[in-house]
Amino acid sequence: MYAGRKVEEGDVDAFFRAPAHPYSQALMASVPRPELVAIGESQNLAEIPGTVPSLDRMDPGCAFASRCAHVRDVCRGAVPALCKSDGDRKVACVRAGDFTS
Ligand code: SF4
Numbered sequence: 001m002y003a004g005r006k007v008e009e010g011d012v013d014a015f016f017r018a019p020a021h022p023y024s025q026a027l028m029a030s031v032p033r034p035e036l037v038a039i040g041e042s043q044n045l046a047e048i049p050g051t052v053p054s055l056d057r058m059d060p061g062c063a064f065a066s067r068c069a070h071v072r073d074v075c076r077g078a079v080p081a082l083c084k085s086d087g088d089r090k091v092a093c094v095r096a097g098d099f100t101s
Helices: 012-017 022-029 034-038
Strands: none
Touching: none
């Protein structure tokens, strides 16, 4: 879910192994990994730039557009529908399939 909208749906293991939506990917990149600390490795946590949009003043198009590293003009035209991606997975991104995690 992002800004009150479902952005990805599917098998939990597949999600954690390879999130498909740019928000899911950014979110998972910001999760600390204690197993790295346990073996003395450092980890640079990714940061999602910007802030969540106000739900009463949403821009047209994708709610994640102002924060997305993959944004294009087409993203701002209409709210992306939750569409079948691979397997049982559904992703609400007009560029789903253009990139992988
Ligand atoms: S629709 Fe565009 S802005 Fe939204 S997540 Fe996909 S690439 Fe990013």
